[in-house]
């Protein structure tokens with residue numbers, strides 16, 4: 333069957349009417365990849381929901397197709413968002429497709445190169461601010477109230493509607509909900525969307541409910557600490573957020589589902605990021621690896637029981653942040669003479685090591 337994207341496939345479960353433009357970049361329907369090697373190492377049945385396979389390389393496409401389509405339907409000619417990078421890439425792509433103006437505010441120096449390249453290519457108006465995501469979000473919330481510009485951050489309920497479809501897919505791919513859904517938490521929109529999706533699908537199809545385990549980066553762990561973090565810091569720039577807009581919804585999702593909101597260190601994130609690529613051939617961006625790092629930590633502590641069926645959401649593609657991959661590895665380009673024999677000798681040498 334030819335996949336026509338989320339607004340077509342899930343139209344009965346989304347706020348789609350005859351008036352809604354049929355916007356699509358064929359987003360959704362992403363693979364649920366079994367992780368057999370990590371499963372064996374960690375003693376759980378582990379899968380990755382690989383959201384890096386979406387058209388702009390992150391889960392944001394699910395929410396953005398819905399939010400931009402509704403903005404167009406409501407007569408807006410422009411959309412605006414604050415972003416750590418992925419939201420702006422997705423907003424820019426769907427705005428281009430819908431022939432709308434796209435305005436984005438991003439924190440200076442903290443947006444991964446791949447994401448910035450996307451926003452540039454899709455033709456967004458990019459404003460880089462001397463401030464962080466939380467401050468940028470406040471500004472766009474205020475600007476969208478003063479001007480006829482639709483705010484497409486995840487405080488826009490249409491974003492949550494679009495993103496809940498990932499939970500539907502997980503249930504269909506596994507045959508039912510997993511025991512645990514592990515997910516990175518930044519602004520907390522996605523954990524909110526997944527929980528809504530699991531509940532709706534369970535009502536309609538008795539698909540069961542997972543425990544929701546959200547993971548913040550230690551240097552940005554506002555929910556875990558119970559207070560906003562003024563200057564959040566983490567290598568996982570996508571979740572470098574100190575005052576999550578959907579804070580209460582995230583707490584609610586974890587409590588209602590008997591799950592947890594926990595934190596992982598940058599060291600744990602980078603270690604899971606590398607282990608996933610080396611062991612399984614799956615490359616995600618650093619923030620995405622927070623979900624896996626969290627699973628590893630909680631299996632070790634016993635919070636996740638051995639044998640549990642666990643789905644870790646890998647929210648973004650590894651190619652989004654090539655600098656992190658190179659800088660966190662010991663790789664150094666070593667230029668050799670243009671001589672096959674010398675190269676073969678080296679290759680043989682390395683086998684012995």
Ligand code: F0G
Nearest residue numbers: 415416418419518519520521522647648
């Ligand atoms: N993973 C990635 C790769 C992200 O880009 C984000 C959020 C998250 C996880 C966290 O999701 O905010 O719904 O809890 N990125 C936003 C952005 C903030 O601007 O791209 P959340």
